[in-house]
Amino acid sequence: MKGAEAAAKILQMERTRQVFIFPDDPLATPCGDIGIKPYLAKTERSAIAMADAYTRIKNGTEIGVCSVMSGGGVENSFEGIAQTWEDLVPILFVPGGQSE
Numbered sequence: 532m533k534g535a536e537a538a539a540k541i542l543q544m545e546r547t548r549q550v551f552i553f554p555d556d557p558l559a560t561p562c563g564d565i566g567i568k569p570y571l572a573k574t575e576r577s578a579i580a581m582a583d584a585y586t587r588i589k590n591g592t593e594i595g596v597c598s599v600m601s602g603g604g605v606e607n608s609f610e611g612i613a614q615t616w617e618d619l620v621p622i623l624f625v626p627g628g629q630s631e
Contacts, residue, residue, distance in 0.1 A: 536561045538625065542596060543567060551581040551597040556627040558598045575599045579611030582622040591621065598625040 532540075539561035542550065549568045552559050559569040572578035582595025599608055605626045615622050 533557075533561075539565055539567060546593075547596050548593070549585070549596070550625075551578040551585075551595065552627075553578040553597075553599050553604070556598055556600050558625065558627060572597075575604050575607040576611045579608055579615065579622065579624070582624075583611070583615050583618075583620050586620050586622055594621050594623055596623040596625065598627050600627045 535557040538558060542562065543565050547567055549570060550558060550562050551570045551572055553572040553575050555571060559571075562569050570581060572581055578597040578599060582597040585593070585595035599605060608624065612622075612624055
C-alpha cells in the first residue's frame with residue numbers, strides 16, 4: 532500500500548465524501564477508487580475555497596478536504612488557509628507528496 536492509498540483509506544474511515552484538489556495529485560486516483568469523489572480546481576486558492584464552502588454548507592457537520600501539490604502549491608495556499616483560519620472554518624488541508 533502506498534502513502535496516498537493509506538491516506539484515502541483514512542479519509543474513507545472518517546466518512547469523507549469528496550476531496551478538492553489542484554492539480555491532479557496522487558491522492559485523486561486512490562480516493563476515486565474507493566468512492567471519494569475528487570473535484571479538480573483551477574488554482575490552489577480555489578481548492579481551499581471549495582473546501583471552505585463545503586464546510587459552511589454542511590454547517591460544520593462535514594469538513595471540507597483539499598489537497599495541493601508540494602512545494603509551490605503549498606506556498607500558494609497560505610492566503611486561503613489564513614482566510615479559513617480567520618473565519619474559524621475548519622478544513623483539512625493535505626499537502627501532496629511527490630508523484631511517481
